[in-house]
Amino acid sequence: MPMFLNSKDADFDAAFARLLTMKREDSPDVDATVADIIADVRARGDAAVIELTATFDRMQLTPETLAFSADEIETEIAKVSPEERAALELAADRIRAYHDRQMPSDASWDGPHGEMLGWRWTAVEAAGLYVPGGLASYPSSVLMNAIPAQVAGVERLVICAPTPDGVANPLVLLAAKLSGVETIYRIGGAQAIAALAFGTQTIDPVDKITGPGNAFVAAAKRRVFGRVGIDMIAGPSEILVIADKHNDPDWVAVDLLSQAEHDESAQSILITDDAEFGQAVADAVERRLKTLERRAIAGPSWQDYGAVVVVQDMDEAVTLSDRIAPEHLEIACENADDIAARIRHAGAIFIGAYTPEAIGDYIGGPNHVLPTARSARFSSGLSVMDFVKRTTLARMTPEALKAIGPAAETLAKAEGLEAHGLSVRARLERLNDE
Amino acid sequence: MPMFLNSKDADFDAAFARLLTMKREDSPDVDATVADIIADVRARGDAAVIELTATFDRMQLTPETLAFSADEIETEIAKVSPEERAALELAADRIRAYHDRQMPSDASWDGPHGEMLGWRWTAVEAAGLYVPGGLASYPSSVLMNAIPAQVAGVERLVICAPTPDGVANPLVLLAAKLSGVETIYRIGGAQAIAALAFGTQTIDPVDKITGPGNAFVAAAKRRVFGRVGIDMIAGPSEILVIADKHNDPDWVAVDLLSQAEHDESAQSILITDDAEFGQAVADAVERRLKTLERRAIAGPSWQDYGAVVVVQDMDEAVTLSDRIAPEHLEIACENADDIAARIRHAGAIFIGAYTPEAIGDYIGGPNHVLPTARSARFSSGLSVMDFVKRTTLARMTPEALKAIGPAAETLAKAEGLEAHGLSVRARLERLNDE
Incomplete structure (x- = not known):
């Protein structure tokens, strides 16, 4: 009951x-194991990834077969029924239409002394999406993670999707194709996260990793956070x-x-x-x-x-x-x-x-990657915003520096940061001489 | 050289x-110590915070004196020179004007079948700002953290600012007042972060913690992440x-x-x-x-x-x-x-x-809390966005469900999630009967 x-x-x-x-x-504590796996991948690259994949997924790969070939992808995708394909395409279209509206705008304006202020948004260059293998290998999650990245303008979008015993999910491959994914590596676990974060001889590192995974994947994402960006730990x-x-x-x-x-x-x-x-x-x-x-x-x-x-x-x-x-x-x-x-x-x-x-x-249309465990109090679902970042902009005029520079000097002095004040003072002296 | x-x-x-x-x-590894401190604060609340403050800050507090009183704040603020006050007020005004422009907009629109789609932004309810003690106690950081929260509409904004040996920073207190901070606790370290995340008898828990700190503070923020939101670890x-x-x-x-x-x-x-x-x-x-x-x-x-x-x-x-x-x-x-x-x-x-x-x-005007260590590749400086979160919205019409429901059923079936499909099917059957 x-x-x-x-x-x-x-x-x-x-x-x-x-x-x-x-x-x-009740996730098992796998942090120590994950730390070892990450260290191994950093040290040995492809060789470590290949060995770990043989152990965990019973798949013998080579550097050349780490990723699906274009032919393999087409062969798998051909297995998708027309009905499934149409459903996935409709989903992709609607998710894209929703996320298209999320692109944030740049801004710039003039302050009271002719100074320019503003910000500019740019896309993350490369993102890696983790797709679990086995039962929880969901094509819908591929769309929900990859389309926001694609809409944001991420240039290089790759997937790591383990294929235990060599079994691939045709719908996952089709979803990847529909959402602009460039390369699909058939690797998983902490070794895949380590490869995405640090790179190997064959796998280029990415800047951001998203997507769900088991306890090993979650622990690995926590560990590489800072080196790369991650989405939430769901x-x-x-x-x-x-x-x-x-x-x-x-x-x-x-x-x-x-x-x-x-x-x-x-x-x-x-x-x-x-x-x-x-x-x-x-x-x-x-x-x-x-x-x-x-x-x-x-x-x-x-x-x-x-x-x-x-x-x-x-x-x-x-x-x-x-x-x-x-x-x-x-x-x-x-x-x-x-x-x-x-x-x-x-x-x-x-x-x-x-x-x-x-x-x-x-x-x-809305994203299905959402904050769990009461974290909606302070966080949001996945969106285009997760794949862009903001650079703030400021350009002072001599007049603006004269107007607000002295206050910056005062605060620098109060904080005991002399060089901060001097960097303003040196300019004001020249301006006052002119 | x-x-x-x-x-x-x-x-x-x-x-x-x-x-x-x-x-x-070369941060020392203080994680084990920090784990103990957090457990202690969770178990004993105020008593733990008070003991740890006596040990680390040589300050004997009581539950009643954990926070500065209004009188104490006014007494400290009176020590600020008119020049410093004017500088801080100018800074607060300019930072507020810049961040005012960052409030994101809600959106809602109709899809092709009369369905409503959109999202809504809401502010985090309560935020805690950490302000280091001693040399790195910067009033400018108070403004840079608190004003975005205030602009976002955070209702309850508190500060933890340790006062080693009882020495407070009048400018920090003034900055807090200028940016709408409700309560200032004179506690610091991992114990302050634990108190903010879990609450004590005297200190209400918050939903988001931001602000710089030493290795203990950083390790504590990492540990409470998930329970509450945090900003970056700089x-x-x-x-x-x-x-x-x-x-x-x-x-x-x-x-x-x-x-x-x-x-x-x-x-x-x-x-x-x-x-x-x-x-x-x-x-x-x-x-x-x-x-x-x-x-x-x-x-x-x-x-x-x-x-x-x-x-x-x-x-x-x-x-x-x-x-x-x-x-x-x-x-x-x-x-x-x-x-x-x-x-x-x-x-x-x-x-x-x-x-x-x-x-x-x-x-x-722009924020000075910014991504370090090459993380500008995937993250942004602090902003109003750090204190709001998005709820996505969807409302289907019967027509919309008829149009797109079957595709959802197809995908649910493909993913082996029967009840997902049934939740659509049950409704479509009724609609088809009508």
Whole structure:
């Protein structure tokens, strides 16, 4: 049974606090192993990557076969059905259209003394995208990571996608092609992250690494952070549905399960102002679980981490939602737009009964790489902004330096930084002489 | 003697590569100590913070005196001279005017099937700013960290500023007041970061922590990252000056020294197309070093990490500058604006002979918290964007779900995520029945 909470209950605050602080992640501590792997790749390059791939993925590669050849890619892509291809192309088009609007603008203007101030955005030169192998090898994630980079103007976009036992995912290769990826290396794990960060004889280093991965990949990304940029370190996924009784309990049930089926550590929560409806949804979940293909994953997730929270009104739902700061938030109730407008902390909001989260996972347009574990309080989903950076600009006129230079000197002196002051003073003396 | 390189020399590439990979940081490994301090603060709260402050800062605090009182702040601020106050106010006004322009815009639009797509920006609720004690207690850094947060709309902005032996910095307190800081705790080190991230009986936790600090502070920020947001982990500061012979060598020399005086690990590099000018600058540095107050710091920085690089033309200067990806870049040459426009990787550019970097450190308007150690390749300086986060929005119409839902189902099936597909299918069945 998942948790049932009611905000009327005496122990609600304590129970809700427990729900918030529930530890769902139990990544093994692989940091020492990962440190060794990174050091090995830095020292031996290709040879280390090839050896580790033989060990972990049972694949014998050479420097020449680290990457898929153009022919291999075409052969794999030919296996994609027309229906799948059309779906992926529609997804790519919609994701691109959404992210096209995210490009930030340069700015420059004149200050009060004729000085120019502003900034300029430029794209990261090279980005590497990690795509997990096996079950969690998702073509949708390729689109969600690569298209923002492509829109940003990243010139060199490469993928590392392990192919355990040589099994490739044709849809992943097609997704890579649709989003402008140049090279796909069939390597994975910490060795792939190390190769992307430091380079090898065959693999050029990149400036930014994004994409999901297992505990080894996450630990490696943490370790190379600073040398290169990384996206977030994502935790288990989560969904919060706010729904009133005017919904089909079965729709809400499958939405909750669509999160639960990702991972036994995933979390699905329903907040409703109607206890009977909450019970009806829980019943519908149990019904669906009987036949769901991934019930061995979704079942434990729902039992261990699922929750139905009954509130007295939708104001309370908004307050509790912001305390959860959910990765995904579905709002299916009267005045859903108004409720959505009052939410402050959420990675993505899906408004109305016709917007199941799965639409956002694949094809809506917004990114599906979103902040987990309450980090929507301070961070955002992946976007074009992750692949650009800003250079600030300033150009003083002699008049501007005369006007504001003395204040800079005063502050430099107060901070005990004499040369800072002298760099202004030397110029002001010349200007005063003229 | 600093390094002298000439791009004509046979061994230039190797020498320049050494310059790029020079290890300047030698932070002690304090991670284990920091882990203990964080655990202690989580377990014992105020009591741990108070004990550690007594040990490290020789200050006996109580829960009631952890923060400065309003009276104490006014008493300290009264010590600031009118000249210093005016300078700080001018700096705050200019920094605010610059950052006001950085607020990103919300967006929403209709897709091809009447669906609504968009995003909304909201401010982080609470931010904590770390201000080092002692020599590196810079009021300018308070403005540079707090004003972007204030502009973003952060409601609760607090500072942790240790006061070793009880000595406070009146200008820091004034800067805090000018930038809307609510509370100033006189605590520092890893214990302050732990208190900000996890809260204590007296100190409410925040969502984001920014600001510079020593090795303990940096290690603590790394450890609490994820629980809260952090800004970058900054390395030693650096400047690159691109200058032709039409400059006063002494101006360039003091600019190089204004970086060198920060820290023995700071790096100052001149790139010039005129070898004689390069030598003249190096001579001017030596002259200035004879009398500079902080020569004991600036001297070793210049000797150990300084460099003069002679290039054949300004095209080469641009190429080398992008390989350095400098934190601060001064461009003082003919067509400086054109050269600036061609630079891709730099934290901040100061254009023309009348824009010494010190202007940017204090009063120009742009932020002085900038990416170090070549990280301008993939990251930006501090800005309003660091204190806001984006929630993506989507609202499908029945028509939109009919149009794009089947593609989502196809992709869900391809990824083996049945419930994802069912969440779309359940709705489409109803719509098809209608």
